[in-house]
Each structure stands twice: as structure tokens, then as C-alpha cells.
Amino acid sequence: MVNWSQGIASKNMKVSHPLLLAKGVELFVKREDLIHPEISGNKWRKLKYHMLEALKDLTCKGLLTKGGPYSNHILATASAAASSGLNSRAFIRGECILPLNPTLNRAKELGMELNFLDRTIFRKPIEELAGMEAMDGSWRLIPEGGTDALGIKGCMEILTDSDRQDFERVAVALGTGGTAAGLLSTLAKGQSLMVFSALKGLDVSNTLGVLLGNDRFHPLREHLIPMEDYHFGGYAKMDATLLSFIRDFEQETGIPLDPVYTAKMFYGLFDQIDKGLIPRGSIVLAIHTGGLQGRKGMEERLGIDFSAKA
Numbered sequence: 001m002v003n004w005s006q007g008i009a010s011k012n013m014k015v016s017h018p019l020l021l022a023k024g025v026e027l028f029v030k031r032e033d034l035i036h037p038e039i040s041g042n043k044w045r046k047l048k049y050h051m052l053e054a055l056k057d058l059t060c061k062g063l064l065t066k067g068g069p070y071s072n073h074i075l076a077t078a079s080a081a082a083s084s085g086l087n088s089r090a091f092i093r094g095e096c097i098l099p100l101n102p103t104l105n106r107a108k109e110l111g112m113e114l115n116f117l118d119r120t121i122f123r124k125p126i127e128e129l130a131g132m133e134a135m136d137g138s139w140r141l142i143p144e145g146g147t148d149a150l151g152i153k154g155c156m157e158i159l160t161d162s163d164r165q166d167f168e169r170v171a172v173a174l175g176t177g178g179t180a181a182g183l184l185s186t187l188a189k190g191q192s193l194m195v196f197s198a199l200k201g202l203d204v205s206n207t208l209g210v211l212l213g214n215d216r217f218h219p220l221r222e223h224l225i226p227m228e229d230y231h232f233g234g235y236a237k238m239d240a241t242l243l244s245f246i247r248d249f250e251q252e253t254g255i256p257l258d259p260v261y262t263a264k265m266f267y268g269l270f271d272q273i274d275k276g277l278i279p280r281g282s283i284v285l286a287i288h289t290g291g292l293q294g295r296k297g298m299e300e301r302l303g304i305d306f307s308a309k310a
């Protein structure tokens with residue numbers, strides 16, 4: 001059983017890599033990926049307050065959410081619900097392909113009911129989808145990626161007070177933006193947040209402005225450094241450069257990366273360091289948001305092994 005009320009401060013691991021030495025930049029990785037094998041990283045943070053509410057509410061039947069077929073959020077929700085004896089149900093983008101991929105297979109094993117929707121219908125907000133299925137108010141609705149006000153609140157607990165003192169820069173990957181929104185809201189004066197979009201053509205400032213509301217976002221703007229050119233062609237796209245980066249990074253640091261988010265963030269961060277855009281002497285904290293469950297499905301789909309070859 002997961003204890004949702006405990007505060008978690010993930011440890012910061014200092015990494016060594018020849019590039020960091022050469023460029024005089026210190027890099028630490030916050031290992032949010034180690035929080036839980038299935039409710040990993042930022043998905044644990046984003047589910048925390050939903051789970052606390054669901055467990056208080058004796059009429060709550062279960063969790064209802066939506067996501068793509070390899071979604072870390074889908075598996076995290078299935079696992080969170082199962083660990084607390086709640087039901088779970090999810091709308092999955094696209095058609096049902098059998099056998100189920102490892103993510104959906106495990107979600108199903110955990111008791112999640114899966115409903116496949118075509119892309120146009122899938123796009124509707126979770127409230128509307130729940131209405132179409134005549135699901136009553138006793139289901140707890142969680143939007144895609146777990147990103148809503150409660151999700152952002154959970155992500156405001158990622159940084160500790162010492163993180164606010166020790167680091168000049170924080171780096172994070174962005175999908176729906178909930179994690180970046182939470183981090184941005186909790187930076188200290190003088191700290192900046194590099195936000196690496198995993199999506200092509202996404203406007204990071206605009207996304208965070210919508211999530212936080214313009215009044216709240218406006219004063220935080222000066223902390224934000226949007227990084228919009230490290231998506232490798234689009235969401236979940238990958239190529240040989242990214243694959244060799246994943247292997248090299250794991251070999252040098254011992255830290256595994258997921259190909260959709262964290263690999264693109266670290267690639268971008270290293271590229272910025274390599275180009276001298278992060279000044280010598282900087283101390284950077286990169287958030288490892290987890291997502292390692294997604295590697296299996298991607299490896300299967302592409303027929304490649306991402307692990308570092310010793």
C-alpha cells in the first residue's frame with residue numbers, strides 16, 4: 001500500500017561526465033524516477049492529492065482518466081488505484097491492438113478497464129467522456145497526464161528548501177506542462193527553469209500561462225527558459241542520435257533514461273552546455289521525471305534494446 005500523505009524528498013545524485021568536466025558545469029539529477037516502479041516520478045506527484053481526496057471520499061467508486069497507449073500516467077493511475085483498492089478505468093487514444101503493449105497489459109492486469117476511442121472523440125475533456133458513458137459523479141475524474149490544479153499542487157513539492165538554495169538552474173521535460181508549472185511556482189529568487197518540450201511546435205510560455213492563469217504566470221515569466229527545439233521530430237519520435245545518447249548517458253552515469261521525455265531533456269541540456277550557453281561554474285539540477293516503464297513498449301515497437309552495452 002502506498003502512503004500518499006508522506007512527504008517525499010528524492011535524492012539528488014551528482015553525475016560525472018567528460019562534457020561536464022570540460023565545460024566546468026556541475027550537474028545533479030533529482031531521482032524522482034526512484035519513487036515507485038509504476039507510479040513513477042512526476043506521475044506520483046500529480047496523483048498524490050487526487051488519491052488523498054479519493055481515499056477520504058467514501059462514495060468514490062474509482063479513478064477515471066485518459067491517455068495514449070504507452071502513457072506513463074495510465075499505468076501510474078492503474079497502479080495507484082489498485083494499491084488502495086479503488087477501481088480504475090481509462091479512455092485510450094486509438095484502436096485496440098492485440099496483444100496489448102506492455103503498458104496497457106500491465107494496467108489491465110492491475111484491474112483497469114480500458115476503453116479505446118478514436119482520436120477525434122478522445123480529444124474531448126474527461127468530463128465530457130465520462131458523461132457520454134453515463135458515469136456518475138462517484139468516479140474521480142483525472143485529466144490527461146494528471147495535469148490539473150491538484151496535479152500542479154503535487155508538483156510544487158518536488159523542490160526542497162535546500163534545492164532552492166543550492167542550484168541556479170533547474171531543468172525539466174514538458175508534456176502537458178503540469179510538472180513545469182509546479183516547479184516554476186516554487187523557485188527561489190534568481191533561479192531559472194529550463195523547460196524542454198517533448199512536443200513539436202509547442203509554445204512553452206503559452207502552455208504554462210494557460211495552466212497557471214496569466215496573473216499567476218506573469219511574475220514567474222522571468223524565471224522561465226523555454227527550450228522548444230529538442231523534440232527530435234515530435235512526440236515519442238526517436239532516431240539514432242537519441243539512441244546513442246541514451247546509451248552513452250547510461251554508461252557514463254549509471255542512470256537510465258526514458259526515450260520520450262528525460263532523454264530529450266538531457267540531450268538538450270548537454271547540447272546547451274556543449275555550446276557554452278550555460279556558463280562555466282553553473283550548478284544545475286535536472287529533474288528525472290521517471291517514465292522508465294515506457295522503455296519496454298518502445299523497445300518492442302522499434303525492435304531495439306536501449307540499454308548501455310558494457
Ligand SMILES: *Cc1c(COP(=O)(O)O)cnc(C)c1O
Nearest residue numbers: 175176177178179261289290291
Ligand atoms: C508525463 C511525463 C512528463 C511530462 O510531464 P508533464 O507534467 O505532463 O509536462 C515528463 N517526464 C516523464 C518521464 C513523464 O512520464
